[in-house]
Amino acid sequence: MVAQPPGGTVSTLTLAATTPRPWLAGLDPRLRVGSALAFAGVTASLDEPAVLAGALAWALAVAAAAGLPAGLLLRRLVALEGFMVVVLVTLPFTVPGETVLTLGPLTASWAGLERAVAIALRANAIVVMLLALAGTLDPAILGHTLARLGVPHKLVHLFLLTARYMVVLHDEYRRMGLAMRARAFTPGGNLHTWRTYGWLVGMLMVRSLERSRRILDAMRCRGFQGRLHLLAQAPWRGTDTAASLAVSVLLAGFLTLEGLA
Numbered sequence: 001m002v003a004q005p006p007g008g009t010v011s012t013l014t015l016a017a018t019t020p021r022p023w024l025a026g027l028d029p030r031l032r033v034g035s036a037l038a039f040a041g042v043t044a045s046l047d048e049p050a051v052l053a054g055a056l057a058w059a060l061a062v063a064a065a066a067g068l069p070a071g072l073l074l075r076r077l078v079a080l081e082g083f084m085v086v087v088l089v090t091l092p093f094t095v096p097g098e099t100v101l102t103l104g105p106l107t108a109s110w111a112g113l114e115r116a117v118a119i120a121l122r123a124n125a126i127v128v129m130l131l132a133l134a135g136t137l138d139p140a141i142l143g144h145t146l147a148r149l150g151v152p153h154k155l156v157h158l159f160l161l162t163a164r165y166m167v168v169l170h171d172e173y174r175r176m177g178l179a180m181r182a183r184a185f186t187p188g189g190n191l192h193t194w195r196t197y198g199w200l201v202g203m204l205m206v207r208s209l210e211r212s213r214r215i216l217d218a219m220r221c222r223g224f225q226g227r228l229h230l231l232a233q234a235p236w237r238g239t240d241t242a243a244s245l246a247v248s249v250l251l252a253g254f255l256t257l258e259g260l261a
Helices: 029-044 049-065 070-093 110-133 139-148 153-182 191-221 238-260
Strands: 099-103 106-109
Touching: 029 049, 029 110, 029 139, 029 238, 049 110, 049 238, 070 099, 070 106, 070 110, 099 110, 106 110, 139 153, 153 191
Parallel strands: none
Antiparallel strands: 099 106
16 A cells, blocks of 8 residues: 555555455556456447446456455446436437437437447446456556556656655645634635635645655655666566466457457
């Protein structure tokens, strides 16, 4: 997990919010991230709802086998499902085809409904698999894995620093909010409230800038020269090869079913 900041506690803002099962933790992180990306690429190319439903079922099975709690998974899918509801409600009325529902001048088609269902299944399958395989990695390990997979180092630096100091900034925001309440601040729909929130955001940005400068100075004192020093990584093992072959067969099966449908 992300190291605990001095004087604070690690909140639920950390990315790896659950400990994966031993079988998953024993796999090479490069395999987990690569498999999630390959699954996303293949699933994005599928169109048949039945095949997409199979991909979603497989993603849910992997999430369950990885020990990802159902409640945590549902909380992380809330924003996605809200968007999917909008797609399911609006898309059928924008695609021509056989009419399934008429609302005044608007007509919904079967083709539009099938397309909306396919989009919902595709998006959920990809997100669930990413959460199961990549989302259960420790942020530091995930960052170093991305670097080993060829992601630009500046993006990796940004990811690692965001994952590490998001909790610190959240704690700073909580302390400032507590100070506001200690001064009898009560939010409302008036100009004073909006002005106060503006000052809150401004002070948070100022303190974040000051902290970032101190962090950069500390990194330079430790020899940082703009280059990420990769942690030692365990060698590729036979179990990783077997798992990669199994993933390849599974993805090839999805593509074959798509071609036969």
